[in-house]
Amino acid sequence: MKIKITHSTTYKYSSTVPRLIQCLKLYPSICDNQEILNWETSTSNGKIIESHFDGLGHRVQNIFIKNFSGQLKITSKGILKTKDLSGVVKGLKEKVNPLCFLRETHLTKPCKRIEKISDQAKKNNKNLIEFAHKLNLTVSNSINYVTGSTTTSTSSRDALKQKKGVCQDFAHILISAARFNNLPARYINGFLLEETSSGENTTHAWVEIFINDLGWVAFDPSHKKCIDEKYVRVSTGYDFIDASTIKGVKTNYDGDELLESMVSIENCQ
Numbered sequence: 001m002k003i004k005i006t007h008s009t010t011y012k013y014s015s016t017v018p019r020l021i022q023c024l025k026l027y028p029s030i031c032d033n034q035e036i037l038n039w040e041t042s043t044s045n046g047k048i049i050e051s052h053f054d055g056l057g058h059r060v061q062n063i064f065i066k067n068f069s070g071q072l073k074i075t076s077k078g079i080l081k082t083k084d085l086s087g088v089v090k091g092l093k094e095k096v097n098p099l100c101f102l103r104e105t106h107l108t109k110p111c112k113r114i115e116k117i118s119d120q121a122k123k124n125n126k127n128l129i130e131f132a133h134k135l136n137l138t139v140s141n142s143i144n145y146v147t148g149s150t151t152t153s154t155s156s157r158d159a160l161k162q163k164k165g166v167c168q169d170f171a172h173i174l175i176s177a178a179r180f181n182n183l184p185a186r187y188i189n190g191f192l193l194e195e196t197s198s199g200e201n202t203t204h205a206w207v208e209i210f211i212n213d214l215g216w217v218a219f220d221p222s223h224k225k226c227i228d229e230k231y232v233r234v235s236t237g238y239d240f241i242d243a244s245t246i247k248g249v250k251t252n253y254d255g256d257e258l259l260e261s262m263v264s265i266e267n268c269q
Contacts, residue, residue: 001081001082001193001229001230001267001269002037002079002080002081002082002267002268002269003079003080003081003082003191003193003230003232003265003266003267003268004077004078004079004264004265004266004267004268005076005077005078005079005080005191005232005263005264005265006075006076006077006262006263006264007026007075007076007077007191007203007261007262007263007264008073008074008075008076008261008262008263009073009074009075009246009259009260009261010071010072010073010074010259010260010261010262011071011072011073011074011248011257011258011259012070012071012257012258012259012260013068013069013070013071013072013253013255013256013257014255014256014257015069015253015254015255016067016068016069016255017065017067017068017069017250017253017255018066018067018250018251018252018253019064019065019066019250019251019252020046020063020064020065020066020068020072020248020249020250020253021062021063021064021065021248021249021250022062022063022072022074022246022247022248023051023060023061023062023246023247023248023249024041024048024060024061024062024063024074024245024246025058025059025060025234025235025244025245025246026041026061026074026076026234026245026246027039027041027058027059027061027076027234028078028080028190028232028233028234029057029058029092029093029233029234029235029236030057030091030092030093031057031089031090031091031092031093031233032083032085032090032091033082033083033085033089033090033091033227033231033233034080034081034082034083034232034233035080035081035082036078036080037078037079037080037081038078038079039076039077039078039079039080040076040077040078041061041074041075041076042074042075042076043063043072043073043074043075044071044072044073044074045065045068045070045072046063046064046065046068046072047063047064048061048062048063049061049062049063049064053093055094055095055096056094056096056236056237057092057093057094058235058236074246079268080232082229082230082231082232083229084228084229086226087217087218087219087226087227087228088214088215088216088217088218089208089215089216089217089218089233090215092216098184098210098216099184100184101179101184101185101186101210101238102179102182102184103179103238104176104179105238105239105241105242106155107153107154107155107156107172107239107240107241108155108156108172108175108176108179108238108239109155109156109157109176110156110176110177110179110180111156111157111160111176113142113157113160113161114156114157114160114173114176114177114180115180117135117138117139117142117173117177118135118177118180118181120138121134121135121137121138121177122134128183128211128212129211129214129217131181132178132183132209132211132217132219133219133226135174135177135178135181136174136207136219136220136221136224136225136226137224138177139170139173139174139177139221140170140221140222140223140224142160142163142173143159143160143162143163143164143165143169143170143173144163144164144165145164145165145166145167145170145222146164146165146166147166148166149162149164149165149166150162150164150165150166150168150169152168152240152241154168154169155172156169156172156173156175156176159172159173160173166222167204167205167206167220167222168187168205168240170205170221170222171187171188171205171206171207171221171222171240172187172239172240173221174207174209174219174221175187175207175239178207178209183209183210183211184209184210185207185208185209185210186207186208186236186237186238186243187205187207187236187237187238187239187240187242187243188205188206188207188208188218188233188234188235188236188243189203189204189205189234189235189236189237189240189243189244189245190203190204190205190206190231190232190233190234190235191203191204191231191232191234191263191265192204192220192223192230192231192232192265193230193231193232193265193266193267194230202261202263203234203245203261203263204220204231205222205240206218206219206220206221206222206227206231207219207220207221208236218231218233
């Protein structure tokens with residue numbers, strides 16, 4: 001499948017920013033699941049400077065701006081050819097040991113509800129991959145999907161307590177449950193091509209779980225399945241914060257910052 005994506009993030013500042021640095025991880029992952037036919041990133045102000053490829057395979061770029069005011073729009077767009085590899089993620093250009101992703105964070109710290117989810121998923125499984133699928137489905141049924149019900153600082157514990165959340169909350173819960181069972185798990189930031197009645201799209205989140213002799217397998221608990229050719233992988237990390245595609249640092253700034261984002265995704269096969 002060929003997928004065309006345009007993603008923009010606009011920052012609006014109420015006063016002058018003496019020094020602004022934006023670190024970008026907006027380039028889609030290099031792997032067998034997706035072929036990048038073309039991709040470019042642009043900025044309305046400043047200049048994008050190539051930095052490095054990190055240990056997880058992210059192509060890292062930076063923007064440096066001094067004495068900036070007004071708005072900054074960062075746009076990434078391009079076309080990818082994707083494949084359905086039954087959820088298995090192959091050919092990643094990374095050097096990090098999967099065991100690193102057993103490490104917990106504030107957003108994924110386990111609780112008694114995670115323990116209960118784990119116990120439910122453990123019933124009648126023949127192997128680890130079957131258990132991982134059962135865990136994904138159990139997490140899928142643990143909360144209801146309610147747009148705007150949580151924020152970027154909502155933890156898996158809080159989402160389970162209120163019994164509602166969005167894709168990032170489903171991801172945090174699955175990560176927490178997998179790590180609780182000694183399975184390395186990580187947060188994935190990317191795009192999903194799906195039919196929407198409003199015509200609006202957003203970025204999407206899912207999870208990769210490492211299974212011995214198979215590698216990283218990608219599960220989408222908010223859709224109760226493994227990923228297929230409709231998914232485009234961009235960045236990864238321990239949780240939402242660590243996997244963020246844009247991270248900014250402002251010095252000596254005491255004004256307000258407003259953020260708007262837009263995503264357009266279409267099948268251009």
